[in-house]
Amino acid sequence: MKISHNWIQDYIKTELSPEVLEKGLTDLGLECTLQKSSLSFTNVVLGKVLECESHPDSDHLSICNVDVGDESNYQIVCGAPNVEIDIFVPVAKVGATLSNGEFKIKKAKLRGVKSFGMICSGQELQVNDDVDGIMIIDTNEPLGTPIEQVLNFNQSIVYDLDLTPNKGDCFGHLGVAREIGILEEKEIAKRKINFKESSKSVNDFVSINVDATDGCPRYTARVITGVKIGPSPQWLVERLTEIGQKSINNVVDASNYVLMDTGHPMHTFDLEKIKSKQIKVRFAEKGEKFTLLDETEQKLEEHHLLICDGNNPLALAGVMGGLESGITDETTDILIESAYFTPTVIRKSAKTLDISTESSKRFERDTDIENIIPSMDYLTQLIVELAGGEVAKGIIDVYPKPKQQLEVDFSLEKCNKFLGISIDNDRLQQIFNSLEIQFEIKDSLYHCSIPTFRNDLEREVDLFEEVARIYGYNNLPVSNAFTGCYTSFIKDEHKTDSSIRSILSSTGYLEHYSNSLISVEQTLHFSDLLPVSVSNPLSSEMAYLRNSIIPGLLTAVSYNEKRQQKYFKLFEIGAIHYQADSEEKGSHEDFNLGIVWFGKSQTHWRKTNEQDYYNVKGELNHFFNKLDCPKLRFVKEELEKGFEFSITLYSGKLKLGVLGKLSKDILKNFEIKTPIWVFSGSIENIAQSIATKKSKYRSPILYPAIERDIALLVKKEFTSEQLSRTVKGSGGELLKNVTLFDYFEKEELGIDMKSLAFSLTFQSPEKTLTDNEIDKFVTKILDKLVKQYQVVQR
Amino acid sequence: MSLFQSIEQIKEQFSKEISGEFDFEQLKVKYLGRKGLVAGLFQQMGGLTSDERPKAGKLLNELKLELTSEIEKLAVDSSVTDESTADSFDYTMPGDPQPVGAIHPLTQVLEEIKSIFNRLGFSVAYGPEVDTDFYNFEALNIPKHHPARDMQDTFYVKKDVVLRTHTSNSQIHNMLKHDPPVKIIAPGRVYRNEDISVRSYCLFHQIEGLYVDKNVTMGDLKGVLDYFAKELYGKDVKTRFRPSYFPFTEPSAEMDVSCIFCKGKGCNICKYAGWLEILGCGMVDPEVFKSVGYDPEKWTGYAFGLGIERIAMLKYGVEDIRLFYEGDIRFLRQF
């Protein structure tokens, strides 16, 4: 909302500088940005053309002798067709600048004739668009007067306010003037209303019937006859232009002007088009059609409020007029509507049609029901002043149930306690006075009557805010201590997240945040969980909440691959959503961890860290060990959706997640060329598995550990895990560790055979083990292996 | 030759051998290997009498220990001679690569903010991203057909189910779950139906604070947030409070900090205002207490909320909000 400094002067002669007011308004909660326009020129003065002759070498140039009030006159060459003697003109002297300093006037020679300055057109001064010739001024000012003074340029000072929805009272110059009055500590002036009414009563022209009193508690109207539609005077055009409004014609401009002034939206109808001479205010019928001023045909609902001619809609109440009933150049008789519409009705009406107008914005935020008639009278006066005509006698005022005065009880003691201040009764009363809040004191309680323009002050706490606002938020003391207690501890359900992040980031993984809104195709790739859809998405690419953590990571992989990245590891922790089995339960939210390994290895002179299955498995092992997830198991189960190879990771019986390689189709879908490894797991299960780990100390064994190596020839169908589990199972409790340290296949061993070598560590907490004892254990182990897997010792 | 003589002989042979050129691995196998010289002597113990055995065993063990320690010393020496001390050793060649990981800048900022409020005794709580109209709006004193709904463009899942537009829904969830006093911060992802641009994204992250207790004043709110700003930006930073409007707080305020770039003098980042807006706050509106069944006559409290992206953009000078969600590793690696 733009507020003009000059306009404000109608209400209050400001003494504070615009900069101080800018800050003051911001401190009062009207976030304000000061916009000052500056002149586009400097050193342009009033001059008079004394002589004017044609240039000997040019058919369009003139050589002028110009008096600008200096000691001597100047010779200026001028190219304008309308230059002649004895005219007053704007003269840019040598050293003057135009176009905001871009153009500097210097001594010049035009076709051999010296020129000391320039006579300007309106366009050159950026005063108007006139390019046909120089500006000719009618004035009595002395020569040499700065042209801005001659032309009476008011520097434009505009306060651009970013209003919060509760500040409906500041949606016009009047309301902002009230706030400035608080800053200036002055009362604001009232508009003087003075116009004559004719002898013919308004009731002779029209009658008003409000059916929908819920939507329209008060409806008032006046009639003006015999107006002449025409252009608006300069002052009105300037005021509207300054705050960004376009001039249309005198009557429409007057209506807009009063809207911007008092903040109350009114509507003007062409009286002739109200054929039945009966205005009716009613709710629309379902499906009723109506064409608005902007030529859109709307299908209405039962909650839309209409202003009708008999039963024929004229306007969508408080939102926009109809195409048929507006003011045209031929209009002579006008009906002015000034009404109070219920905020929620107008809000719903405009919102369901996706319309927002200057009018609807104000009605939604609530208007001042007592300001209806003053606003209408001001508009009436202005129309008569600008367009002539006769005002019919009286006002039609349909106001069946007068609105109750808002009364609020207020305790100063409570207010002081709430805000942490200690103001006295005098200061409080001063604050109330500045807000035009009237009060009576009974039993140390203030019974406050709220002014009708402050519909937002309904409760005691609202008045606390007003006190804080006027007292100054920045003057409220700052407390440095907690008065409260410590009994409100709530356990952090996402504590594991920070351990996960710290382990992964310290081992080379980059954390990613992806857009959790994805396309329907992406919801189908990895999960059969029914995704949650958005009914009003930005685009079909973002119509669903992710039901898997993988798509967001793949999008990032593709992004980076396209930017020539060769090797990286990414992870993301985030919520996935899916629909519950039943409608009432709504949707589920789970937190997932996703990891992706991209690229073979880092380019390096020593080939290390080949990013293959065993490498990735090792890193995951390390990660989960570091997190303290016990009893890790990698199990081959049914192939996961979207994968071409997948291994399920368990901690005991708890499924932590899935590791694997994605299918070629998926990679193609995401435009990824390099094979990648992916892990996707449940944060909840990871956290649960950590919780099962018993962290109890065991003292180190004092006696030496003894190692034995066994090399085995075994059929490929048996896995190393099967063998090592059997080794552990048959080795007894003194077998402390089993490590696979060698593996190879060779044709000489047989096509279906492989060689595995395990290193076994034995240790007793009671004594040093002898070779003999260990031999017995190893024999037992080998016997078992032979029996179960037909191994051959090498 | 007696066993004792053999021991002496092996010792002599060993010292002779290591004074000249030798292959370290071969040496180890020859003396200490399974079929090595020392092992051979242990086997000869079988031929000794039971009187001689303990003494021989002791001597052999001593020999084994002595040779082991000598060989270990040689092992260290030989590796040194083999590699790094050689003149041709190029110590400038790059070491094994360790990929650089990083925690996302938004997480880092969030953790920093969390830890400040943790120190003040705030617990961390959460609310869901998909929520009902009640938690996201109604209970927060934002009725249907209220202009305040325009402040937040909302994604709908269906009638009365929304993607939360702010973390303030966590306030309601936690107050309904716990009796007062409540002292929580609630971080999380929120969604806004806004076109994606340099300055706005369809989602972002917030952290919400809520403190409900007896006799909480607006001075307490200012105190905590002033402390927070100084912890985050340094003790010289100034704070300023401006009246604002949030339906769920009354009074409502915006907190600005003196511009951290120009120290309040005015620069293009603060648009020459000298101040940066960083959070919204206020005293919990009694209507909110009523909707969760707290007695507004008994309890007062304050709430505040700030955007993580906003703080991170200021902190790192990130000018395009989309960088946070693209996953460009050239961006992520810098944090």
Ligand SMILES: [Zn+2]
């Ligand atoms: Zn600055």
